[in-house]
Amino acid sequence: MKELEQRIRQEGAILSDKVLKVDSFLNHQVDTELALATGREFAKVFAGEKITKVLTIEASGIQFAMAAGIALGVPFVYAKKKKAVTQSDNVYTATVQSFTRGETYQVTVDQRYLGVDDKVLIVDDFLATGAALVGLVDIVRQSGAELVGVGCIIEKSFQEGRGLLEEKGVKIHSLARITSMKPGEVHFAEEEQSEHKLSIKERV
Numbered sequence: 138m139k140e141l142e143q144r145i146r147q148e149g150a151i152l153s154d155k156v157l158k159v160d161s162f163l164n165h166q167v168d169t170e171l172a173l174a175t176g177r178e179f180a181k182v183f184a185g186e187k188i189t190k191v192l193t194i195e196a197s198g199i200q201f202a203m204a205a206g207i208a209l210g211v212p213f214v215y216a217k218k219k220k221a222v223t224q225s226d227n228v229y230t231a232t233v234q235s236f237t238r239g240e241t242y243q244v245t246v247d248q249r250y251l252g253v254d255d256k257v258l259i260v261d262d263f264l265a266t267g268a269a270l271v272g273l274v275d276i277v278r279q280s281g282a283e284l285v286g287v288g289c290i291i292e293k294s295f296q297e298g299r300g301l302l303e304e305k306g307v308k309i310h311s312l313a314r315i316t317s318m319k320p321g322e323v324h325f326a327e328e329e330q331s332e333h334k335l336s337i338k339e340r341v
């Protein structure tokens with residue numbers, strides 16, 4: 138998605154060769170128009186799949202799952218990281234190790250909101266180590282629902298996430314695929330094909 142790549146170049150801050158900060162438009166302050174556009178893009182890519190539900194994980198997947206849900210005309214569900222007193226005991230659970238926070242937590246989804254009749258699209262902001270998405274794939278499998286695919290806003294293709302998901306036979310569509318980065322420089326998948334390299338300003 139060209140508009141997204143452009144925003145990453147203009148506003149992204151590359152904190153290291155593994156961490157990209159995009160909190161001015163994606164995951165702290167959110168550009169609502171851009172978020173809605175990502176939802177329309179996923180709806181186009183997965184058109185005809187008869188998706189019944191979008192699944193994500195709190196917190197930064199929520200705005201994108203909502204955008205995809207709006208575009209597809211279906212509800213979205215988000216996996217919770219902490220069990221609330223209001224939550225039922227009948228939940229699907231998976232263990233996830235956080236890439237940015239270094240913590241391990243149990244994520245849960247109430248069994249009432251995902252079941253054998255569902256066709257699910259998983260959406261998240263980043264695909265990095267794949268831990269969060271592998272956890273969500275596990276939850277979909279526990280529910281007996283059909284997994285249509287995974288939609289990521291930003292994929293860091295040089296990390297192991299894509300490989301882990303592909304090993305599980307999951308179809309992945311990422312709106313921006315970063316093949317490498319370092320402070321001051323980012324390379325996207327399509328650019329590599331055309332051997333065209335672009336740099337972004339270092340902003341830390």
Ligand code: 5GP
Pocket residue numbers: 155156157158159164197234235236237261262263264265266267268269270298
């Ligand atoms: P995972 O390593 O499980 O694929 O990524 C888990 C979560 O870590 C993502 O959903 C995202 O919220 C966060 N994350 C991973 N890599 C980055 C990054 O480079 N920048 C930011 N801001 N968040 C990231």
